[in-house]
Amino acid sequence: MTIKRDNILNVSLELFANQGYVNTSTSKIAKAAGVSEGLIFRHFGNKEGLLDAIVAIGTQSIEDYTTELLNENDPKKIISQAIDFPVIIMKENKDYWQLVSSLKFQSPEIAAKYHNTEIFKQLEEILEKAFTKLNYENPEMEMKYLFLTIAGLSSMHKQNKDEEANLNLVNFIKSKYIN
């Protein structure tokens, strides 16, 4: 029953992420998932409904990770884990992350619909507090700077396949914050 539905979900996440949402036709999805095209519309109404379902799943697992950080008290651990964020995310949710990034470049309506700020606002607060605890001169700026670095790491992971090099860089950045 839900096997085919899951099939559609998995296949279209992969296709949307790697070929783009607009470039992926429903018939392509149907073929790749081994289902009839009609089933897609039976389950998800229309193509955008399918996109909604996919994004919702991925968002959940990222929220789970942020919640972990909320329960952490040691500021150095928080910073360290925040730097790990792209590594973790990219490993387990590579396709999801790429899809969400790509949606920012779609039409303004689509971009707005899937632009999730809440998770990041939380992360920002946590990080700023961590820097405050560590007596940094300018915690807000430090937080913004680190956030930038994390954003950069995300886009790097998307392009660079050399995992060892990526990990070296992650550790190098960590060493700037934790001695």
Add this chain to the structure above:
Amino acid sequence: MTIKRDNILNVSLELFANQGYVNTSTSKIAKAAGVSEGLIFRHFGNKEGLLDAIVAIGTQSIEDYTTELLNENDPKKIISQAIDFPVIIMKENKDYWQLVSSLKFQSPEIAAKYHNTEIFKQLEEILEKAFTKLNYENPEMEMKYLFLTIAGLSSMHKQNKDEEANLNLVNFIKSKYIN
């Protein structure tokens, strides 16, 4: 004479950047540019030819900026100007930059075709040399880290409209390298 041609070029850069290449139909471009649809094909052969023309123009102005850096000797100035890179680019080539970024998320063929690494390889070399001159312990890593920061700055500028905040952050980052 070429007024209409320029019109097409300007309008489609804006549309491609903000709505996406695939989402922008040639008829939409024609209407927005106030020209007949046929004229687009007369000038550029097909839709991809139009994209080529647009990208070529923007690439040129970015190359101009990198060439400036090549002629700079003071390592601190090089680093400072590299950090300024996204600010300059985003101010003068916002749409172009966004378009090129968005193409990375298109089909693999399109992504590969417009993925320009040469400019960045040059920039990488220049920066690594600068860090070597300044006797940093690990110039290669420092370069990669700074490169990451610059990538992060680019994506931030794309989203964040508050120019003053952006500039503050840029200066904060500069202060990490130049005392």
Add this chain to the structure above:
DNA sequence: GTCTATACTCCGATAGAC
């Protein structure tokens, strides 16, 4: 299977530059 959107073609006509 239906219907619409889209890339692309073809052509006759016009107006201005040389």
Add this chain to the structure above:
DNA sequence: GTCTATCGGAGTATAGAC
């Protein structure tokens, strides 16, 4: 008078959502 840029519209083929 020719050449070039352009218009406007009819028309085709195909792909894609549903």
